[in-house]
Amino acid sequence: MTFQKTDLAQRDLDSVWHPCTQMHDHPRVPMIAITHGQGIWLYDDHGQHYLDAVSSWWTNLFGHAEPHIASAIKDQLEQLEHVIFAGFTHQPAVELAERLIQITPSGLERVFYADNGSSAVEVGLKMSYHYWRNCGYHDKTRFATLSGSYHGETLGALSVSDVALYRSTYAPLLLTPVIVPSPDAYQRETGESWKAFAHRRLADMRAVFEQQADSLCAVIVEPLVQCAGGMRMYHPSYLHGLRQLCDEFQVHMIADEIAVGFGRTGTLFACEQAHIRPDFMLLSKGLTGGFLPLAAVLTTAEIYAAFYAEYTSHKAFLHSHSYTGNPLACRAALATLDLFRDRPVLERNHELAAHLGRMVAPLVEHPHVAEVRQTGMIAAVELVQDKASRRPFPAVQRRGLDVYLYCLKHGVLQRPLGDIIYFMPPYCITTEEIELMVRTATAGINHATS
Numbered sequence: 001m002t003f004q005k006t007d008l009a010q011r012d013l014d015s016v017w018h019p020c021t022q023m024h025d026h027p028r029v030p031m032i033a034i035t036h037g038q039g040i041w042l043y044d045d046h047g048q049h050y051l052d053a054v055s056s057w058w059t060n061l062f063g064h065a066e067p068h069i070a071s072a073i074k075d076q077l078e079q080l081e082h083v084i085f086a087g088f089t090h091q092p093a094v095e096l097a098e099r100l101i102q103i104t105p106s107g108l109e110r111v112f113y114a115d116n117g118s119s120a121v122e123v124g125l126k127m128s129y130h131y132w133r134n135c136g137y138h139d140k141t142r143f144a145t146l147s148g149s150y151h152g153e154t155l156g157a158l159s160v161s162d163v164a165l166y167r168s169t170y171a172p173l174l175l176t177p178v179i180v181p182s183p184d185a186y187q188r189e190t191g192e193s194w195k196a197f198a199h200r201r202l203a204d205m206r207a208v209f210e211q212q213a214d215s216l217c218a219v220i221v222e223p224l225v226q227c228a229g230g231m232r233m234y235h236p237s238y239l240h241g242l243r244q245l246c247d248e249f250q251v252h253m254i255a256d257e258i259a260v261g262f263g264r265t266g267t268l269f270a271c272e273q274a275h276i277r278p279d280f281m282l283l284s285k286g287l288t289g290g291f292l293p294l295a296a297v298l299t300t301a302e303i304y305a306a307f308y309a310e311y312t313s314h315k316a317f318l319h320s321h322s323y324t325g326n327p328l329a330c331r332a333a334l335a336t337l338d339l340f341r342d343r344p345v346l347e348r349n350h351e352l353a354a355h356l357g358r359m360v361a362p363l364v365e366h367p368h369v370a371e372v373r374q375t376g377m378i379a380a381v382e383l384v385q386d387k388a389s390r391r392p393f394p395a396v397q398r399r400g401l402d403v404y405l406y407c408l409k410h411g412v413l414q415r416p417l418g419d420i421i422y423f424m425p426p427y428c429i430t431t432e433e434i435e436l437m438v439r440t441a442t443a444g445i446n447h448a449t450s
């Protein structure tokens with residue numbers, strides 16, 4: 001199959017500027033015009049179809065054009081598309097807040113809406129800082145984050161991220177967080193368990209808190225999987241220990257579950273595996289099943305109470321976005337929660353994850369694979385030049401891009417993070433489709449490393 005420039009693709013390249021893209025790569029990298037989606041499949045205007053192995057940037061949970069979510073949005077469209085969310089409210093926003101409070105760890109009792117993941121991160125950071133200020137702690141002005149973490153692209157969210165590719169250019173514009181070594185199990189010593197390594201890395205966090213807790217508002221983490229940083233995974237006991245440190249040193253814990261929430265790691269929320277409640281939980285991406293942009297920041301009654309005062313005390317959280325609490329997006333989220341309530345989603349995911357694990361396991365033997373790792377419905381394969389020393393391929397060789405192009409030609413949308421090939425499919429995938437997805441990626445890996 002050869003890629004042709006379609007009318008739409010050409011018009012796109014003449015007028016649109018795409019996210020996370022060096023536009024100069026096109027058209028060596030084809031621009032693909034999608035006309036419709038159905039379940040796990042995306043269809044282009046040339047009659048090709050692609051298995052969406054990355055859930056359209058981790059947003060999709062139950063497949064494209066999922067009928068229950070689609071019909072909820074259609075229904076909502078005829079009632080109320082949007083309304084100012086200050087002084088006004090509506091059924092979908094209220095019901096969604098109530099249901100999110102019910103299903104998240106107990107103790108999270110307030111919901112603040114935003115309209116994308118990065119905005120939710122901004123809200124979490126500002127709320128944490130403002131809470132301490134309202135309580136008279138004026139020295140708490142900084143944040144701690146883990147090496148290799150990713151929390152979004154707006155300046156505040158990028159500030160607490162540690163992916164050089166996205167951050168370094170803008171470093172002069174950013175806040176300077178304390179970057180603490182990640183419990184990422186890839187970095188453990190040979191023979192060391194994930195758990196033992198997590199404990200060692202907790203000691204690093206303790207040392208930072210001992211020195212700097214007085215100036216720290218919060219530590220922000222991606223629970224269990226640092227996704228954009230390369231699907232880096234770690235043991236849940238790290239989160240448990242971090243919660244204890246946060247309590248001991250009076251530092252907030254912000255759990256960014258934007259990518260890992262809603263069943264991705266095997267539990268509804270990743271924090272559940274550590275039996276903890278963060279002070280802030282950030283949700284987006286899968287929140288609407290991948291249909292519409294929406295984010296929610298959940299926090300405790302205690303934090304909420306620190307803002308609740310006479311207007312003239314200047315304690316209010318005056319942050320806002322025009323589309324806060326959009327009714328269409330809230331309806332999509334409610335319909336998504338219905339599917340979790342009415343179907344055995346997590347049970348089915350356990351079976352699918354086990355199958356995915358069996359399919360990717362043989363890649364461990366590949367001469368250019370340093371590690372195969374998995375947490376629930378996320379599996380990742382680390383390509384390297386030298387297996388023994390784990391020396392990566394020179395970045396300029398763009399081996400991951402070769403895998404991307406190979407898989408596209410063979411009908412699978414696989415978008416590696418550098419040389420890390422990962423699988424993060426919608427939950428509607430079948431075992432046969434898992435086999436197709438992994439077989440295609442394996443062939444792509446062979447192609448790109450030969």
Ligand SMILES: *Cc1c(COP(=O)(O)O)cnc(C)c1O
Nearest residue numbers: 116117118150151152256258259
């Ligand atoms: C994607 C992501 C974000 C940013 O969300 P956007 O909606 O893309 O702004 C923040 N945190 C994590 C962990 C993410 O994966």
